[in-house]
Amino acid sequence: MEFGRWVRVVVPATSANLGPGFDALGLALDWCEVVRLRLRPEGVRVQVTGTAADQVPRDETNLAVRGARAVLAALGVASVGLEVELSVELPVGRGLGSSAAAVVGGAMAANALCGLSLGNEEIVEVAARIEGHADNVAPAVLGGVCVCAPRTGSARTTWALRLDPPSKVFALLAIPNVSLPTSVARAALPGRVAFRDAVANVQRCALLVAALSLGRLDVLADATLDCLHQPYRLPMVPGLGECIVRARQAGALGAFLSGAGSTVLALVRDERAVLDRVRAALADSLLGVEGGGSLRQVRLRSGGAQVSYETADA
């Protein structure tokens, strides 16, 4: 355990579900948050900068602090102080994994300061227990596309298997100005669904994993359809469903709600004409979304969170 030395973790945004893979699939995006952490003899000090800084707590409830504390507890380190610096760039409550990024950043920084005692799979489990959604946490740690499921029969709790993301594909993000907290978006889901809907999602989720494994981009339009969560969530933000319809019509490979929303993510081939068409369609649709919104184009990210050590007096 090292006191005084800063560790810096660059953590990617993530998009969970990818349409049919509710609570099962997630994707890392090349849009990152930075978490710096060092150990102190006692207390907690949190400094936050960035676009969403005013929404982030500065005490033990801070998610990066909680991630760090969970790793320290797993390693038997009970009483130690923490100093955390967060640069919060990802919009909060938009389904882009801002909470997962904070937890993973704190957890991986603490692990680095304790000799990298935990492996990445254990970090996923520790962080998912706090954040609640392995489908955001796993791609933040591992990068690429992650398939997550509960793990039984051992002390381990979560399967998280990584696939390479499709190459030459961009994510176009239509980010509404209204946030949709995950707890609210989950409360909108029904207790029961029709058997045919469950079967349709099993088929599409399996098709999506096969398509991503085989590089079959032509399959993504069908493979990203969903009838388990989007039909219940999209109406919560008037006009949002239109973003998905228009992006698909304009030539997106697939379009879906990012995580629990409110962002819509369109997967688009790296071809100028089609990128321009889908961008225009999304910009136009955002005008009809209650509260408006903004667009962002990001690459899919193959690698997960990156840890680096800074010199002791930095």
Ligand code: HSE
């Ligand atoms: N799979 C989760 C959900 C992700 O859709 O509720 C939350 O970000």
